[in-house]
Amino acid sequence: xxxxxxxxxxxxxxxxxxxxxxxxxxxxxxxxxxxxxxxxxxxxxxxxxxxxxxxxxxxxxxxxxxxxxxxxxxxxxxxxxxxxxxxxxxxxxxxxxxxxxxxxxxxxxxxxxxxxxxxxxxxxxxxxxxxxxxxxxxxxxxxxxxxxxxxxxxxxxxxxxxxxxxxxxxxxxxxxxxxxxxxxxxxxxxxxxxxxxxxxxxxxxxxxxxxxxxxxxxxxxxxxxxxxxxxxxxxxxxxxxxxxxxxxxxxxxxxxxxxxxxxxxxxxxxxxxxxxxxxxxxxxxxxxxxxxxxxxxxxxxxxxxxxxxxxxxxxxxxxxxxxxxxxxxxxxxxxxxxxxx
Amino acid sequence: xxxxxxxxxxxxxxxxxxxxxxxxxxxxxxxxxxxxxxxxxxxxxxxxxxxxxxxxxxxxxxxxxxxxxxxxxxxxxxxxxxxxxxxxxxxxxxxxxxxxxxxxxxxxxxxxxxxxxxxxxxxxxxxxxxxxxxxxxxxxxxxxxxxxxxxxxxxxxxxxxxxxxxxxxxxxxxxxxxxxxxxxxxxxxxxxxxxxxxxxxxxxxxxxxxxxxxxxxxxxxxxxxxxxxxxxxxxxxxxx
Ligand SMILES: [Fe+2]
Ligand SMILES: [Fe+2]
Numbered sequence: 235x236x237x238x239x240x241x242x243x244x245x246x247x248x249x250x251x252x253x254x255x256x257x258x259x260x261x262x263x264x265x266x267x268x269x270x271x272x273x274x275x276x277x278x279x280x281x282x283x284x285x286x287x288x289x290x291x292x293x294x295x296x297x298x299x300x301x302x303x304x305x306x307x308x309x310x311x312x313x314x315x316x317x318x319x320x321x322x323x324x325x326x327x328x329x330x331x332x333x334x335x336x337x338x339x340x341x342x343x344x345x346x347x348x349x350x351x352x353x354x355x356x357x358x359x360x361x362x363x364x365x366x367x368x369x370x371x372x373x374x375x376x377x378x379x380x381x382x383x384x385x386x387x388x389x390x391x392x393x394x395x396x397x398x399x400x401x402x403x404x405x406x407x408x409x410x411x412x413x414x415x416x417x418x419x420x421x422x423x424x425x426x427x428x429x430x431x432x433x434x435x436x437x438x439x440x441x442x443x444x445x446x447x448x449x450x451x452x453x454x455x456x457x458x459x460x461x462x463x464x465x466x467x468x469x470x471x472x473x474x475x476x477x478x479x480x481x482x483x484x485x486x487x488x489x490x491x492x493x494x495x496x497x498x499x500x501x502x503x504x505x506x507x508x509x510x511x512x513x514x515x516x517x518x519x520x521x522x523x524x525x526x527x528x529x530x531x532x533x534x535x536x537x538x539x540x541x542x543x544x545x546x547x548x549x550x551x552x553x554x555x556x557x558x559x560x561x562x563x564x565x566x567x568x569x570x571x572x573x574x575x
Numbered sequence: 576x577x578x579x580x581x582x583x584x585x586x587x588x589x590x591x592x593x594x595x596x597x598x599x600x601x602x603x604x605x606x607x608x609x610x611x612x613x614x615x616x617x618x619x620x621x622x623x624x625x626x627x628x629x630x631x632x633x634x635x636x637x638x639x640x641x642x643x644x645x646x647x648x649x650x651x652x653x654x655x656x657x658x659x660x661x662x663x664x665x666x667x668x669x670x671x672x673x674x675x676x677x678x679x680x681x682x683x684x685x686x687x688x689x690x691x692x693x694x695x696x697x698x699x700x701x702x703x704x705x706x707x708x709x710x711x712x713x714x715x716x717x718x719x720x721x722x723x724x725x726x727x728x729x730x731x732x733x734x735x736x737x738x739x740x741x742x743x744x745x746x747x748x749x750x751x752x753x754x755x756x757x758x759x760x761x762x763x764x765x766x767x768x769x770x771x772x773x774x775x776x777x778x779x780x781x782x783x784x785x786x787x788x789x790x791x792x793x794x795x796x797x798x799x800x801x802x803x804x805x806x807x808x809x810x811x812x813x814x815x
Contacts, residue, residue, distance in 0.1 A: 439813050551605065557725070558608035564719045
């Protein structure tokens with residue numbers, strides 16, 4: 235993917251209306267109106283918006299914010315699991331974990347690429363991550379304390395990510411939707427591998443089983459928080475639904491996730507740490523207990539167990555890499571000059 | 576071909592080289608200078624881990640399962656060269672270590688391909704590793720004053736671990752001298768393109784480097800093993 239540094243930032247110059255030929259000439263307010271109409275019609279008809287199509291400024295900035303946050307989550311999310319690569323207890327598990335962490339780096343690459351099609355460079359987005367102007371998923375502010383946490387992350391965190399992301403494969407913005415198709419395939423591998431890791435522990439020694447239960451106890455509630463605040467408090471949801479960037483509400487997705495996990499936990503022989511969990515015949519769903527939204531807000535604000543550590547490590551890696559990136563750029567420039575002369 | 580098939584434990588040093596370098600590269604996860612290198616370093620680490628597992632599988636009659644081989648041997652039983660156990664240092668250090676090693680491993684595997692259990696696939700993999708390291712060596716050597724200085728420092732520091740690579744491994748029929756000459760010529764060529772100086776000192780200090788194949792390692796190796804083995808050893812007999 236080429237890096238686009240000076241994008242058509244929602245301006246009309248050079249923009250093509252989604253409707254193709256016959257669309258209004260750019261320039262006046264009537265033209266803007268026609269472009270908006272064509273955009274609305276395309277979204278309503280479930281057509282994909284592509285990078286060269288005209289789009290409202292707010293649609294572009296919402297997408298950039300969401301894709302960037304997603305990309306940042308992929309690369310910050312490497313840290314808690316990379317924490318166990320050197321200590322994985324078998325060579326087979328070590329290979330699986332290395333491949334998984336590598337996949338997450340790849341997801342970061344696809345997503346920064348998708349954001350570039352909207353005119354946001356990777357460099358600029360990383361700066362925003364590093365100075366706290368953009369966020370990443372709060373789930374990665376929890377620590378991986380034992381080997382079982384690697385399994386719990388795969389099963390629950392990748393599982394929640396899939397529930398969130400499968401609908402994004404039909405997102406109205408083409409490059410994002412296509413990136414999500416690739417990503418979801420790999421996430422579902424991760425989810426199965428995590429489940430399988432926990433299953434091995436649950437069927438293992440007493441100590442292994444206890445390790446698995448402890449990990450699930452710590453990761454269950456934070457996983458439910460991954461779907462974001464309850465619908466009546468969610469700031470961006472309505473507009474994103476209208477734009478078909480989002481297809482289901484936070485609470486709908488959270489319920490879907492709980493309904494998937496309960497039977498899986500049973501199959502694992504592990505308990506989910508919620509005494510209020512029970513089947514509701516009438517609703518056809520599992521009822522679950524109240525989420526501690528105060529904890530969610532605290533972690534979001536930066537007061538989670540690892541916020542400081544994750545961001546510091548990311549910044550340090552970036553700063554330590556500065557001379558490498560400069561060297562690569564300098565060599566490329568010299569090389570170009572030499573082959574020109 | 577059967578005449579030159581490796582003797583029972585002859586491939587152990589190769590497996591240990593691959594495992595230990597993979598372990599070192601695995602430490603980079605989350606710390607790489609650019610996202611593309613997160614992917615590339617993990618790729619190389621995964622290839623090496625796969626090679627180690629294939630080589631260990633060939634030794635299971637004598638040494639047990641791959642996990643017994645990796646997790647339950649003591650430091651003195653490991654036969655890897657000292658080069659691969661050296662700490663990552665900065666990116667230049669990691670790249671030069673990789674260049675020195677893959678410029679050795681690739682032609683070695685190519686020569687052994689007919690008799691090794693991992694054969695052709697591994698030769699292709701190591702060719703990629705070598706290409707990656709060569710490209711970065713040239714970029715860093717040629718790039719900026721700082722990158723040049725760092726890369727030269729790395730080469731000077733790691734040079735003393737290079738002669739050991741060509742100590743004959745018992746049971747492997749290889750022209751070691753010819754391999755060493757080919758390696759030196761390759762390194763000279765890459766360093767030439769990178770504007771780096773090939774270190775002049777001995778490739779093996781009389782008292783320190785060069786005994787990894789006999790199970791004598793450097794201090795950082797004990798810590799590497801402690802980290803790698805502790806969880807497995809904490810749960811004797813458990814399956815994972
Ligand atoms: Fe991912
Ligand atoms: Fe994942």
